[in-house]
Amino acid sequence: MKKILFAVLLFLLSATAFADTVSINRFIIKENPFARQEIAVVATDTADHILENVNGRFAFTINGFSYNLNFQNGTAFVRQKLEKSSFMYVKHANESGTHSVLYYVYKSDDKLTPIRISWMWLVAIPLLIMFAGYLFKRFLVIAAVILIIFIYFNYHNGLSIPTFFESIFDGLKHSLMG
Incomplete structure (x- = not known):
């Protein structure tokens, strides 16, 4: 009986160890709707729909600076104000490789317009x-x-x-x- 209980317990523990982890393989940049002159990084699928199951801290590099972004419901806010229009090179590395996107963030008055650059x-x-x-x-x-x-x-x-x-x-x- 002890062997069966031990085997079931071992199986349950190994099943949780191989749980499906959430990873960000695609993301876009948007204007932060809650703060002026700030951007948000949004985890998306291939159809640019928000992945709301993405929660936690993920490491990103923005223009050469490292950030640990806190994602909640697929969105993380970069707490750095943009003073002028500029390029933003955003990179994220995970188990499936490195994912990077280049944007030109155009600033007009109080509005930021990110434009993806291919x-x-x-x-x-x-x-x-x-x-x-x-x-x-x-x-x-x-x-x-x-x-x-x-x-x-x-x-x-x-x-x-x-x-x-x-x-x-x-x-x-x-x-x-x-």
Whole structure:
């Protein structure tokens, strides 16, 4: 009888050890509805519906700074005010890999508008500028000036060169992996 009781107890304990853990594989950035000039990170599924079963603390990296965000019903608030429009590179690592998203958060008056930036645009814009400069030789200097302005705009708004390339490589990696 003791062996059966011990086996049942051992089975129950092992079943709870293998319980389904909640992980964040996709997320979006939204304006925090409860605080001005702050953002919220929202855990979503592939159809961008909020995963309300996500609760607890999860480690995120935002523009190179580490944050332990407290998720409640799929939403966590970043308690850092944005003073101006800027790029936000948000990254989260879990058991299934590293997930990252690049946003440009446009600030107008008291409203924040996050715009998701695809890695394809980061590649396409400089290539189009260089191609136009190559195609029309007399516009080569203008194309170089536009490319320098593009790089300056990105850097001035918080998108450094290493983050620029990291975002492109993460996008390539995720598009090739599926």
